[in-house]
Amino acid sequence: MVEARFKVPVYTTQNKYKIPSEMTSQLKGAVSGKMIVSMKKEAVNCPVVNSEVPFLVCFTCPSFLNRVKGVVGCAGEKGPDWPAKK
Numbered sequence: 001m002v003e004a005r006f007k008v009p010v011y012t013t014q015n016k017y018k019i020p021s022e023m024t025s026q027l028k029g030a031v032s033g034k035m036i037v038s039m040k041k042e043a044v045n046c047p048v049v050n051s052e053v054p055f056l057v058c059f060t061c062p063s064f065l066n067r068v069k070g071v072v073g074c075a076g077e078k079g080p081d082w083p084a085k086k
């Protein structure tokens with residue numbers, strides 16, 4: 001099992017990010033629509049890319065391990081595809 005290299009707190013952000021639909025469609029079935037709406041307001045300070053990343057992007061990142069009590073376990077190996085390439 002991969003060990004978490006970083007413990008990254010999730011917080012509510014004032015910034016409004018447009019999350020690419022490929023990312024939200026990956027969550028359908030696993031997470032309810034209501035939860036997706038509330039998660040859209042959350043973010044983390046990603047230690048890999050050194051900037052704020054929307055939680056939904058973090059959730060679909062290859063380094064995401066888990067989220068326990070508002071803290072993301074991060075493998076810290078590969079960063080997210082963020083900002084999303086056009």
Ligand code: SF4
Pocket residue numbers: 008044045046047048049053057058059061062063064065072073074075076077078079080
């Ligand atoms: S590397 Fe990925 S899993 Fe780790 S904090 Fe950044 S976005 Fe989240």
